[in-house]
Amino acid sequence: MFVASTYVKKEMFLESEPDLVIIHANELITMNTAFGAPRKGESMSELAIFYDGAIAIKDDRIIFVGSTDELMSKFSFGEITRKIDASNKLVTPGFVDPHTHIIFDGTRENELSMKLKGKSYLEILKEGGGILKTVRETRNAPIEKLIENGKKILYRMISYGTTTLETKSGYGLTTESEIKILKAIKVLNEVHPIDIVSTFLGAHAIPTEYENRANEYVDLIISEMIPRIVKENLAEFCDVFCEKGIFSIKQTRKILETAKRYGLTPQIHIDEIVDTYGAKLAADINAIQAGHLLKSNDEGLKAMAEADVIATLLPGTPFCLMSNEYAPARKMIDLGIPIALATDLNPNCWTESMQMIIALACYNMRLSPAEALAASTINSACALQRQDEIGSLEIGKKADLIIFDVPNHNFLPYQFGVNLVSMVVKNGKVVVDI
Ligand code: NIG
Ligand code: FE
Numbered sequence: 001m002f003v004a005s006t007y008v009k010k011e012m013f014l015e016s017e018p019d020l021v022i023i024h025a026n027e028l029i030t031m032n033t034a035f036g037a038p039r040k041g042e043s044m045s046e047l048a049i050f051y052d053g054a055i056a057i058k059d060d061r062i063i064f065v066g067s068t069d070e071l072m073s074k075f076s077f078g079e080i081t082r083k084i085d086a087s088n089k090l091v092t093p094g095f096v097d098p099h100t101h102i103i104f105d106g107t108r109e110n111e112l113s114m115k116l117k118g119k120s121y122l123e124i125l126k127e128g129g130g131i132l133k134t135v136r137e138t139r140n141a142p143i144e145k146l147i148e149n150g151k152k153i154l155y156r157m158i159s160y161g162t163t164t165l166e167t168k169s170g171y172g173l174t175t176e177s178e179i180k181i182l183k184a185i186k187v188l189n190e191v192h193p194i195d196i197v198s199t200f201l202g203a204h205a206i207p208t209e210y211e212n213r214a215n216e217y218v219d220l221i222i223s224e225m226i227p228r229i230v231k232e233n234l235a236e237f238c239d240v241f242c243e244k245g246i247f248s249i250k251q252t253r254k255i256l257e258t259a260k261r262y263g264l265t266p267q268i269h270i271d272e273i274v275d276t277y278g279a280k281l282a283a284d285i286n287a288i289q290a291g292h293l294l295k296s297n298d299e300g301l302k303a304m305a306e307a308d309v310i311a312t313l314l315p316g317t318p319f320c321l322m323s324n325e326y327a328p329a330r331k332m333i334d335l336g337i338p339i340a341l342a343t344d345l346n347p348n349c350w351t352e353s354m355q356m357i358i359a360l361a362c363y364n365m366r367l368s369p370a371e372a373l374a375a376s377t378i379n380s381a382c383a384l385q386r387q388d389e390i391g392s393l394e395i396g397k398k399a400d401l402i403i404f405d406v407p408n409h410n411f412l413p414y415q416f417g418v419n420l421v422s423m424v425v426k427n428g429k430v431v432v433d434i
Contacts, residue, residue: 016063018056018081019428020399023068025086026407028053030065031093031378031392038310038338038382044371047409048392053091057399060427065393082430088407089422092373093393094163094400095354096380099291099312099342101201102153103146103181104171106137108347115322121348122245122273131171131205134347138171138181146184153345154192156352159434160419163400163426166197166342166384168239170204173217175225178202182234193426197384200226200235200264203247203255218251222258230262237288238264242281244274249281256285265385271296272317283307289340289383293327294318305335310383313375314344315360316351329365340380341372359416369410399428 022028032048039046054071056064064071077083114124124130138146157165169181182198189196202221210217229235238259242252256266265288270278272292279300282290289310293301304311313327332339341357343349351357358372367375381391389398405422406415424432 016058017078018058018063018075020057020082020084020425020430021054021071021075021077022084022086022091022401022403023054023071025050025053025055025091025403026088027051027409028055028065028086028091028393029093029373029409030394031374032394033378033387033392037387037391038308038340038379039374040336040338041333044333044339044374044379045368047370047373055091055393055399055401057425057428060399060429062393062395062397062399065395084403084423086403090404090406090408090411091393092402092404092409093377093391094402094424094426095161095376096384096386096391097157097162097165097342097345097354098289098340098380098383099314099344100165100167101170101344101346102150102165102167103169103184104134104138104347105141105145105149106134106347108133111348121321125205128208130348132208134171135173135205135207139174139177143180143184143187146181147187150184150188151192153352154188154194158194158424158426159421159432160353160355161402161404161421161424162194162352162354163402163424164195164197164381164384164386164390166199166237168199168201168204169235170201170239170241173202173205173207175220175228178225179228179232179234182229186234193429193431195390197237197386198235199237199239199267200229200259201239201241202226203240203252205241205246214247214251218247218254221255226255226258226262226264230264235264237267239267239269241269242276242278243269243272244276249276249278252278253281253285256287260285267291271300279304282309288385291342291344292317293332294325301332301335301337305337308338310338310340310379312340312342312380312383313361313365314342314349315364316349316357317344319360319364320349326364329361329367333371338379338382339367339371339375340383341375342380353419355412355420356417359413362413369413373409373412399425401425
Protein backbone atom coordinates (compact mmCIF):
# COMPACT_ATOMS: atom_id res chain seq x y z
CA MET A 1 0.00 0.00 0.00
CA PHE A 2 1.21 3.49 -0.77
CA VAL A 3 1.15 6.18 1.89
CA ALA A 4 2.38 9.66 1.08
CA SER A 5 3.12 12.40 3.55
CA THR A 6 1.10 14.96 1.59
CA TYR A 7 -2.13 13.33 2.75
CA VAL A 8 -1.35 13.97 6.41
CA LYS A 9 -1.07 17.73 6.02
CA LYS A 10 -4.66 18.16 5.00
CA GLU A 11 -6.43 16.63 8.00
CA MET A 12 -8.86 19.54 8.18
CA PHE A 13 -10.95 17.96 5.46
CA LEU A 14 -11.70 15.00 7.72
CA GLU A 15 -14.11 17.19 9.73
CA SER A 16 -16.72 17.13 7.02
CA GLU A 17 -19.16 14.37 6.18
CA PRO A 18 -18.60 13.20 2.61
CA ASP A 19 -21.26 13.38 -0.12
CA LEU A 20 -19.80 10.40 -1.94
CA VAL A 21 -17.42 7.58 -1.02
CA ILE A 22 -15.98 4.93 -3.28
CA ILE A 23 -14.72 1.88 -1.41
CA HIS A 24 -13.01 -1.45 -2.05
CA ALA A 25 -11.39 -0.42 -5.33
CA ASN A 26 -9.18 -3.30 -6.40
CA GLU A 27 -6.66 -0.69 -7.55
CA LEU A 28 -7.02 3.00 -6.76
CA ILE A 29 -4.39 4.85 -8.72
CA THR A 30 -3.68 8.21 -7.12
CA MET A 31 -0.90 9.38 -9.50
CA ASN A 32 0.29 11.31 -6.46
CA THR A 33 2.39 14.36 -7.24
CA ALA A 34 4.95 13.33 -4.61
CA PHE A 35 6.53 11.47 -7.54
CA GLY A 36 6.84 14.67 -9.50
CA ALA A 37 4.61 16.62 -11.83
CA PRO A 38 5.27 16.08 -14.64
CA ARG A 39 6.64 12.56 -14.22
CA LYS A 40 9.80 11.79 -16.17
CA GLY A 41 12.03 8.78 -16.80
CA GLU A 42 11.44 6.00 -14.30
CA SER A 43 8.90 7.96 -12.29
CA MET A 44 6.51 7.72 -15.24
CA SER A 45 5.84 4.17 -14.01
CA GLU A 46 5.03 5.24 -10.42
CA LEU A 47 1.27 5.09 -10.08
CA ALA A 48 1.00 5.44 -6.28
CA ILE A 49 -1.61 2.71 -5.91
CA PHE A 50 -3.87 1.83 -2.99
CA TYR A 51 -5.12 -1.74 -3.09
CA ASP A 52 -8.59 -2.09 -1.56
CA GLY A 53 -8.55 1.67 -2.00
CA ALA A 54 -11.12 4.26 -1.06
CA ILE A 55 -11.83 7.90 -1.71
CA ALA A 56 -14.18 10.39 -0.09
CA ILE A 57 -15.64 13.45 -1.79
CA LYS A 58 -17.33 16.59 -0.48
CA ASP A 59 -18.85 19.04 -2.96
CA ASP A 60 -16.41 19.04 -5.89
CA ARG A 61 -13.32 18.16 -3.84
CA ILE A 62 -11.46 15.06 -2.66
CA ILE A 63 -11.38 14.96 1.14
CA PHE A 64 -9.74 11.58 1.68
CA VAL A 65 -7.72 9.05 -0.30
CA GLY A 66 -6.42 5.84 1.25
CA SER A 67 -7.39 2.29 2.13
CA THR A 68 -10.98 1.23 2.70
CA ASP A 69 -10.16 0.28 6.30
CA GLU A 70 -8.74 3.71 7.02
CA LEU A 71 -11.70 5.46 5.43
CA MET A 72 -14.14 3.38 7.47
CA SER A 73 -12.34 4.25 10.70
CA LYS A 74 -12.16 7.97 9.94
CA PHE A 75 -15.67 8.82 8.81
CA SER A 76 -19.16 8.24 10.08
CA PHE A 77 -21.69 8.31 7.27
CA GLY A 78 -25.08 9.88 7.51
CA GLU A 79 -28.04 9.49 5.17
CA ILE A 80 -26.59 11.88 2.65
CA THR A 81 -23.45 9.93 1.84
CA ARG A 82 -23.69 7.90 -1.36
CA LYS A 83 -21.53 4.76 -1.23
CA ILE A 84 -20.18 3.08 -4.34
CA ASP A 85 -18.64 -0.35 -4.07
CA ALA A 86 -15.75 -0.63 -6.54
CA SER A 87 -14.84 -4.26 -5.79
CA ASN A 88 -12.90 -5.82 -8.69
CA LYS A 89 -12.71 -2.39 -10.30
CA LEU A 90 -10.01 0.10 -11.17
CA VAL A 91 -10.22 3.76 -10.10
CA THR A 92 -8.03 6.40 -11.80
CA PRO A 93 -7.93 10.17 -12.13
CA GLY A 94 -10.14 11.43 -14.98
CA PHE A 95 -8.37 11.56 -18.33
CA VAL A 96 -6.99 14.95 -19.37
CA ASP A 97 -6.84 15.20 -23.18
CA PRO A 98 -4.35 18.05 -23.78
CA HIS A 99 -4.49 18.42 -27.59
CA THR A 100 -7.69 18.30 -29.66
CA HIS A 101 -9.45 20.15 -32.49
CA ILE A 102 -13.13 19.50 -31.70
CA ILE A 103 -14.76 22.57 -33.27
CA PHE A 104 -15.35 22.07 -36.98
CA ASP A 105 -18.12 21.46 -39.48
CA GLY A 106 -18.20 18.81 -42.19
CA THR A 107 -16.45 15.46 -42.18
CA ARG A 108 -13.61 13.90 -44.19
CA GLU A 109 -14.36 10.20 -44.38
CA ASN A 110 -13.89 10.51 -48.17
CA GLU A 111 -10.14 11.00 -47.59
CA LEU A 112 -9.78 7.44 -46.37
CA SER A 113 -10.00 6.10 -49.94
CA MET A 114 -7.39 8.67 -51.07
CA LYS A 115 -5.06 7.53 -48.30
CA LEU A 116 -5.67 3.91 -49.29
CA LYS A 117 -4.50 4.81 -52.80
CA GLY A 118 -1.28 6.21 -51.32
CA LYS A 119 -2.01 9.97 -51.28
CA SER A 120 -0.14 11.75 -48.53
CA TYR A 121 -1.58 14.18 -45.99
CA LEU A 122 0.24 17.14 -47.56
CA GLU A 123 -0.85 16.14 -51.11
CA ILE A 124 -4.50 16.05 -50.02
CA LEU A 125 -4.04 19.48 -48.41
CA LYS A 126 -2.35 20.91 -51.53
CA GLU A 127 -5.36 19.85 -53.62
CA GLY A 128 -7.66 21.88 -51.35
CA GLY A 129 -8.72 18.92 -49.19
CA GLY A 130 -7.70 18.22 -45.61
CA ILE A 131 -7.65 21.23 -43.31
CA LEU A 132 -8.68 23.54 -46.18
CA LYS A 133 -11.88 21.56 -46.85
CA THR A 134 -12.77 21.75 -43.17
CA VAL A 135 -11.99 25.49 -43.18
CA ARG A 136 -14.46 26.10 -46.05
CA GLU A 137 -17.22 24.24 -44.23
CA THR A 138 -16.49 25.70 -40.81
CA ARG A 139 -16.45 29.27 -42.13
CA ASN A 140 -19.97 28.71 -43.50
CA ALA A 141 -21.37 27.14 -40.34
CA PRO A 142 -23.30 29.26 -37.84
CA ILE A 143 -21.96 29.18 -34.29
CA GLU A 144 -25.04 27.23 -33.13
CA LYS A 145 -24.10 24.38 -35.49
CA LEU A 146 -20.52 24.35 -34.19
CA ILE A 147 -21.81 24.18 -30.62
CA GLU A 148 -24.11 21.27 -31.50
CA ASN A 149 -21.25 19.41 -33.22
CA GLY A 150 -19.03 20.04 -30.19
CA LYS A 151 -21.67 18.79 -27.74
CA LYS A 152 -21.84 15.41 -29.50
CA ILE A 153 -18.08 15.04 -29.25
CA LEU A 154 -18.02 16.07 -25.59
CA TYR A 155 -20.77 13.60 -24.78
CA ARG A 156 -18.66 10.76 -26.19
CA MET A 157 -15.50 12.05 -24.57
CA ILE A 158 -16.95 12.11 -21.07
CA SER A 159 -18.46 8.65 -21.48
CA TYR A 160 -14.96 7.40 -22.34
CA GLY A 161 -13.50 9.03 -19.22
CA THR A 162 -12.20 12.43 -20.33
CA THR A 163 -12.94 15.06 -17.68
CA THR A 164 -10.76 17.96 -18.96
CA LEU A 165 -9.53 18.75 -22.44
CA GLU A 166 -7.76 21.38 -24.46
CA THR A 167 -9.18 22.41 -27.81
CA LYS A 168 -8.19 24.85 -30.52
CA SER A 169 -9.51 27.18 -33.15
CA GLY A 170 -7.86 26.79 -36.55
CA TYR A 171 -10.64 25.98 -39.02
CA GLY A 172 -11.66 29.61 -39.54
CA LEU A 173 -8.45 31.42 -40.54
CA THR A 174 -10.17 34.83 -40.67
CA THR A 175 -10.37 37.02 -37.61
CA GLU A 176 -14.14 36.73 -37.39
CA SER A 177 -14.35 33.00 -37.97
CA GLU A 178 -11.51 32.22 -35.55
CA ILE A 179 -13.39 34.29 -32.96
CA LYS A 180 -16.60 32.40 -33.80
CA ILE A 181 -14.84 29.09 -33.03
CA LEU A 182 -13.32 30.38 -29.78
CA LYS A 183 -16.73 31.65 -28.70
CA ALA A 184 -18.23 28.21 -29.42
CA ILE A 185 -15.54 26.72 -27.16
CA LYS A 186 -16.41 29.22 -24.43
CA VAL A 187 -20.12 28.34 -24.62
CA LEU A 188 -19.37 24.61 -24.48
CA ASN A 189 -17.17 25.12 -21.44
CA GLU A 190 -20.04 26.91 -19.72
CA VAL A 191 -22.80 24.44 -20.59
CA HIS A 192 -20.98 21.10 -20.39
CA PRO A 193 -19.52 19.46 -17.27
CA ILE A 194 -16.18 18.79 -19.05
CA ASP A 195 -13.65 21.58 -18.42
CA ILE A 196 -12.29 22.98 -21.66
CA VAL A 197 -9.03 24.90 -22.02
CA SER A 198 -8.93 27.13 -25.07
CA THR A 199 -6.10 27.61 -27.59
CA PHE A 200 -5.82 30.02 -30.51
CA LEU A 201 -4.49 28.24 -33.63
CA GLY A 202 -4.95 30.85 -36.36
CA ALA A 203 -1.69 29.50 -37.81
CA HIS A 204 -3.12 26.10 -38.71
CA ALA A 205 -2.84 26.47 -42.51
CA ILE A 206 -2.27 29.23 -45.05
CA PRO A 207 -5.80 30.19 -46.14
CA THR A 208 -6.43 29.92 -49.90
CA GLU A 209 -6.85 33.70 -50.26
CA TYR A 210 -3.30 34.14 -48.90
CA GLU A 211 -1.69 31.55 -51.19
CA ASN A 212 1.93 32.58 -51.82
CA ARG A 213 1.48 35.44 -49.33
CA ALA A 214 2.07 33.52 -46.12
CA ASN A 215 4.00 36.39 -44.51
CA GLU A 216 1.00 38.68 -44.98
CA TYR A 217 -1.19 36.11 -43.24
CA VAL A 218 1.35 35.92 -40.39
CA ASP A 219 1.12 39.73 -40.12
CA LEU A 220 -2.67 39.47 -39.87
CA ILE A 221 -2.33 36.94 -37.05
CA ILE A 222 0.14 39.16 -35.23
CA SER A 223 -1.40 42.55 -35.71
CA GLU A 224 -5.11 41.74 -35.65
CA MET A 225 -6.05 38.26 -34.48
CA ILE A 226 -3.89 37.92 -31.35
CA PRO A 227 -4.74 41.39 -29.96
CA ARG A 228 -8.50 40.85 -30.55
CA ILE A 229 -8.52 37.37 -29.03
CA VAL A 230 -6.60 38.50 -25.98
CA LYS A 231 -8.82 41.55 -25.57
CA GLU A 232 -11.92 39.36 -25.65
CA ASN A 233 -10.26 36.85 -23.31
CA LEU A 234 -10.94 33.92 -25.63
CA ALA A 235 -7.77 31.85 -25.31
CA GLU A 236 -5.11 30.85 -22.80
CA PHE A 237 -2.64 29.20 -25.20
CA CYS A 238 -1.38 29.92 -28.72
CA ASP A 239 -0.43 27.11 -31.11
CA VAL A 240 1.15 26.96 -34.61
CA PHE A 241 1.30 24.14 -37.18
CA CYS A 242 5.03 24.43 -37.88
CA GLU A 243 5.78 22.15 -40.83
CA LYS A 244 7.51 22.22 -44.22
CA GLY A 245 5.16 24.03 -46.61
CA ILE A 246 2.91 25.30 -43.79
CA PHE A 247 4.46 27.72 -41.26
CA SER A 248 8.26 27.99 -41.19
CA ILE A 249 10.39 28.09 -38.06
CA LYS A 250 10.88 31.82 -38.56
CA GLN A 251 7.16 32.51 -38.94
CA THR A 252 6.33 30.25 -36.00
CA ARG A 253 8.82 32.03 -33.77
CA LYS A 254 7.41 35.40 -34.76
CA ILE A 255 3.82 34.35 -33.99
CA LEU A 256 4.64 32.70 -30.67
CA GLU A 257 6.85 35.53 -29.46
CA THR A 258 4.01 37.94 -30.12
CA ALA A 259 1.58 35.59 -28.37
CA LYS A 260 3.86 35.50 -25.33
CA ARG A 261 4.02 39.28 -25.19
CA TYR A 262 0.23 39.28 -25.10
CA GLY A 263 0.18 36.77 -22.23
CA LEU A 264 -0.70 33.61 -24.18
CA THR A 265 1.31 30.48 -23.34
CA PRO A 266 3.00 28.96 -26.41
CA GLN A 267 2.66 25.41 -27.69
CA ILE A 268 3.46 23.96 -31.15
CA HIS A 269 2.70 21.20 -33.67
CA ILE A 270 6.19 20.22 -34.84
CA ASP A 271 8.28 17.76 -36.83
CA GLU A 272 5.27 15.64 -37.80
CA ILE A 273 6.19 15.01 -41.42
CA VAL A 274 9.61 16.64 -41.87
CA ASP A 275 12.25 17.57 -39.29
CA THR A 276 12.27 21.38 -39.38
CA TYR A 277 14.19 21.71 -36.09
CA GLY A 278 10.86 22.30 -34.40
CA ALA A 279 11.92 20.59 -31.18
CA LYS A 280 14.78 23.08 -30.77
CA LEU A 281 12.36 25.94 -31.32
CA ALA A 282 9.93 24.49 -28.74
CA ALA A 283 12.79 24.58 -26.22
CA ASP A 284 14.01 28.05 -27.28
CA ILE A 285 10.63 29.69 -26.86
CA ASN A 286 9.83 27.72 -23.70
CA ALA A 287 6.70 26.08 -25.09
CA ILE A 288 4.67 24.37 -22.40
CA GLN A 289 3.99 21.41 -24.71
CA ALA A 290 4.87 20.35 -28.25
CA GLY A 291 2.85 17.85 -30.28
CA HIS A 292 3.67 15.10 -32.85
CA LEU A 293 7.57 15.04 -32.85
CA LEU A 294 7.90 12.01 -35.11
CA LYS A 295 10.94 13.36 -36.95
CA SER A 296 12.62 15.52 -34.30
CA ASN A 297 16.43 15.25 -34.16
CA ASP A 298 18.35 14.33 -31.02
CA GLU A 299 19.74 17.80 -30.47
CA GLY A 300 16.21 19.22 -30.40
CA LEU A 301 14.96 16.46 -28.11
CA LYS A 302 17.81 17.07 -25.69
CA ALA A 303 17.00 20.78 -25.67
CA MET A 304 13.36 19.93 -24.92
CA ALA A 305 14.45 17.74 -22.00
CA GLU A 306 16.56 20.57 -20.61
CA ALA A 307 13.81 23.15 -21.03
CA ASP A 308 11.20 20.76 -19.56
CA VAL A 309 8.92 20.99 -22.60
CA ILE A 310 6.26 18.30 -22.44
CA ALA A 311 6.14 16.04 -25.51
CA THR A 312 2.47 15.48 -26.28
CA LEU A 313 2.37 12.32 -28.35
CA LEU A 314 -0.56 11.76 -30.69
CA PRO A 315 -0.43 8.14 -31.87
CA GLY A 316 -3.94 8.38 -33.39
CA THR A 317 -2.50 10.52 -36.19
CA PRO A 318 0.06 8.12 -37.72
CA PHE A 319 -2.55 5.38 -37.22
CA CYS A 320 -5.06 7.34 -39.34
CA LEU A 321 -2.38 8.29 -41.86
CA MET A 322 -1.61 4.57 -42.24
CA SER A 323 1.99 5.11 -41.33
CA ASN A 324 4.17 2.64 -39.50
CA GLU A 325 6.22 5.41 -37.99
CA TYR A 326 5.37 6.68 -34.51
CA ALA A 327 7.09 9.21 -32.26
CA PRO A 328 10.20 7.75 -30.55
CA ALA A 329 8.62 7.62 -27.11
CA ARG A 330 11.18 5.29 -25.50
CA LYS A 331 14.05 7.51 -26.55
CA MET A 332 12.21 10.53 -25.16
CA ILE A 333 11.61 8.83 -21.82
CA ASP A 334 15.30 7.85 -21.66
CA LEU A 335 16.24 11.46 -22.33
CA GLY A 336 14.02 12.58 -19.45
CA ILE A 337 11.39 14.34 -21.56
CA PRO A 338 7.99 14.28 -19.83
CA ILE A 339 5.46 12.56 -22.10
CA ALA A 340 1.75 13.34 -22.35
CA LEU A 341 -0.79 11.58 -24.57
CA ALA A 342 -3.71 13.14 -26.45
CA THR A 343 -6.33 12.13 -29.01
CA ASP A 344 -5.61 15.04 -31.41
CA LEU A 345 -9.30 14.60 -32.31
CA ASN A 346 -9.79 16.33 -35.69
CA PRO A 347 -11.57 15.46 -38.95
CA ASN A 348 -8.51 13.49 -40.13
CA CYS A 349 -8.11 11.55 -36.87
CA TRP A 350 -11.44 11.19 -35.18
CA THR A 351 -11.48 9.42 -31.86
CA GLU A 352 -12.92 10.62 -28.56
CA SER A 353 -11.29 7.74 -26.73
CA MET A 354 -8.18 8.18 -24.57
CA GLN A 355 -8.48 4.42 -23.97
CA MET A 356 -7.83 3.89 -27.69
CA ILE A 357 -4.84 6.26 -27.50
CA ILE A 358 -3.44 4.34 -24.53
CA ALA A 359 -3.70 1.12 -26.54
CA LEU A 360 -1.94 2.71 -29.55
CA ALA A 361 0.75 4.14 -27.29
CA CYS A 362 1.48 0.74 -25.77
CA TYR A 363 1.29 -1.35 -28.94
CA ASN A 364 2.98 1.09 -31.34
CA MET A 365 5.23 3.24 -29.16
CA ARG A 366 6.02 0.61 -26.52
CA LEU A 367 4.88 2.62 -23.53
CA SER A 368 4.00 0.44 -20.55
CA PRO A 369 0.36 0.65 -19.37
CA ALA A 370 1.59 2.55 -16.29
CA GLU A 371 3.54 5.09 -18.37
CA ALA A 372 0.60 5.56 -20.73
CA LEU A 373 -1.70 6.21 -17.78
CA ALA A 374 0.69 8.78 -16.25
CA ALA A 375 0.88 10.42 -19.68
CA SER A 376 -2.94 10.63 -19.85
CA THR A 377 -3.51 12.08 -16.38
CA ILE A 378 -0.87 13.91 -14.33
CA ASN A 379 1.43 14.72 -17.26
CA SER A 380 -1.40 15.88 -19.48
CA ALA A 381 -2.66 18.06 -16.61
CA CYS A 382 0.85 19.61 -16.54
CA ALA A 383 0.65 20.22 -20.30
CA LEU A 384 -2.37 22.43 -19.52
CA GLN A 385 -0.80 23.98 -16.39
CA ARG A 386 -3.61 22.47 -14.31
CA GLN A 387 -1.57 20.06 -12.14
CA ASP A 388 -2.56 21.80 -8.92
CA GLU A 389 -6.24 21.07 -9.59
CA ILE A 390 -6.46 17.85 -11.63
CA GLY A 391 -4.48 14.88 -12.96
CA SER A 392 -4.13 13.03 -9.64
CA LEU A 393 -6.36 11.90 -6.77
CA GLU A 394 -5.17 13.89 -3.77
CA ILE A 395 -6.83 15.70 -0.91
CA GLY A 396 -7.97 19.17 -1.90
CA LYS A 397 -7.95 18.47 -5.64
CA LYS A 398 -11.00 18.35 -7.87
CA ALA A 399 -12.94 15.11 -7.63
CA ASP A 400 -12.60 14.06 -11.28
CA LEU A 401 -12.21 10.30 -11.60
CA ILE A 402 -13.04 7.17 -13.55
CA ILE A 403 -14.23 3.80 -12.28
CA PHE A 404 -13.35 1.13 -14.85
CA ASP A 405 -15.02 -2.26 -14.94
CA VAL A 406 -11.64 -4.02 -15.00
CA PRO A 407 -9.50 -5.23 -12.10
CA ASN A 408 -6.24 -3.43 -12.85
CA HIS A 409 -4.55 -0.82 -15.01
CA ASN A 410 -2.90 -3.38 -17.31
CA PHE A 411 -6.37 -4.00 -18.74
CA LEU A 412 -6.58 -0.49 -20.23
CA PRO A 413 -4.52 -1.34 -23.34
CA TYR A 414 -5.09 -5.09 -23.06
CA GLN A 415 -8.87 -5.11 -23.62
CA PHE A 416 -8.91 -2.59 -26.47
CA GLY A 417 -11.41 -1.02 -28.85
CA VAL A 418 -14.27 -1.07 -26.33
CA ASN A 419 -15.34 1.26 -23.56
CA LEU A 420 -14.19 -0.12 -20.20
CA VAL A 421 -15.76 2.74 -18.19
CA SER A 422 -18.26 1.88 -15.49
CA MET A 423 -18.68 5.38 -13.97
CA VAL A 424 -17.25 8.86 -14.36
CA VAL A 425 -17.25 11.39 -11.52
CA LYS A 426 -16.77 15.02 -12.58
CA ASN A 427 -16.62 17.87 -10.05
CA GLY A 428 -17.72 15.39 -7.39
CA LYS A 429 -20.88 14.26 -9.24
CA VAL A 430 -21.52 10.97 -11.00
CA VAL A 431 -22.01 12.08 -14.62
CA VAL A 432 -21.67 8.71 -16.36
CA ASP A 433 -23.11 5.46 -15.02
CA ILE A 434 -22.98 2.60 -17.52
O1 NIG B 1 -2.61 17.89 -35.28
N1 NIG B 1 -1.33 18.84 -38.12
C1 NIG B 1 -2.12 19.75 -37.99
N2 NIG B 1 -3.31 19.73 -37.38
C2 NIG B 1 -4.02 18.55 -37.02
C3 NIG B 1 -4.76 17.96 -38.19
C4 NIG B 1 -5.85 18.82 -38.66
C5 NIG B 1 -6.63 18.29 -39.81
O2 NIG B 1 -6.13 17.44 -40.60
O3 NIG B 1 -7.77 18.73 -39.95
C6 NIG B 1 -3.11 17.55 -36.33
O4 NIG B 1 -2.89 16.43 -36.81
FE1 FE C 1 -3.30 18.71 -33.66
